[in-house]
Amino acid sequence: MKKVIALGGSNSKNSINKILAKHAANELENTEVSVLDLNDYELPLYGIDLEAADGIPQDAHNLLKEIKKADGVVLSLAEHNGAYSTAFKNAFDWMSRIDGKLWSEKPMLLMATSPGARGGATVLDIAKGRFPYMGGNIVADLSFPSFFDNFKEGVIADESLNMQLKRAVDKLQEAL
Numbered sequence: 001m002k003k004v005i006a007l008g009g010s011n012s013k014n015s016i017n018k019i020l021a022k023h024a025a026n027e028l029e030n031t032e033v034s035v036l037d038l039n040d041y042e043l044p045l046y047g048i049d050l051e052a053a054d055g056i057p058q059d060a061h062n063l064l065k066e067i068k069k070a071d072g073v074v075l076s077l078a079e080h081n082g083a084y085s086t087a088f089k090n091a092f093d094w095m096s097r098i099d100g101k102l103w104s105e106k107p108m109l110l111m112a113t114s115p116g117a118r119g120g121a122t123v124l125d126i127a128k129g130r131f132p133y134m135g136g137n138i139v140a141d142l143s144f145p146s147f148f149d150n151f152k153e154g155v156i157a158d159e160s161l162n163m164q165l166k167r168a169v170d171k172l173q174e175a176l
Contacts, residue, residue: 002071002176004028007036009112009123010078011087016147017076017120020113023154025074027169031176036066038087046093060094067095068104072176076111076144079123101135107175109168110141119145139175140168 006025008018018037025033041059044050067073078085084092095102110127112120121143128141142164144150149157156162 001030001032002028003032003034003069004072004074004172004176005034005036005066005070006074007038008076008078009038009088010085011038012078013039015078016113016115016151017078017111020111020144020147020151021074021076023151023156024076024109024111024165024169027166028173028176031072031173034066034070036063038091041091043090043094046090046097051097056094056097060091060098063091064095064098064102067102067106070106072172073103073106073108074111074172075108076113077120077123077127079112079114079120082122083126084123096134099135103131103135103137105135105137107137107139107172109172110136110138111144111168112142113144113147113151115146115148117145119143119147137175140171142168 004025006021008015008021010017022035041063043057112124114120124143150161
């Protein structure tokens with residue numbers, strides 16, 4: 001059985017990105033899903049002086065280990081001021097100090113969502129441009145707009161958007 005991690009790129013306790021990542025990952029067949037929460041990995045704000053003085057925190061190693069042992073990744077990014085959330089960027093920076101190709105060419109479904117109509121499209125574009133240099137094997141991507149209008153009671157209300165997600169999940173399923 002394949003193992004996939006689902007991760008929301010936010011430290012919000014009620015992260016809509018974690019909800020979307022978990023929903024998408026659970027659509028995969030014959031797959032064990034581990035839902036990761038950035039709040040479970042305590043990481044100080046990255047800085048070269050801190051790294052030189054104290055080394056790389058164990059939780060950065062722990063998070064990267066979860067990525068390494070997975071067969072695939074479902075990641076949904078929160079967009080803060082047009083970029084990654086601070087919590088995600090910080091974890092990403094720490095892990096990249098351990099392994100510059102931290103995504104390890106694992107098949108990845110990359111998404112973003114927000115309450116707004118653009119659905120995190122700007123951060124999704126940033127990640128699609130950056131992740132391949134960091135070992136990211138993005139097999140499908142999806143910007144999910146207007147989360148609270150389109151995701152209700154655990155289901156996707158908009159049929160067109162639901163079909164887009166199913167196609168993206170199918171691409172990840174094929175790549176696993």
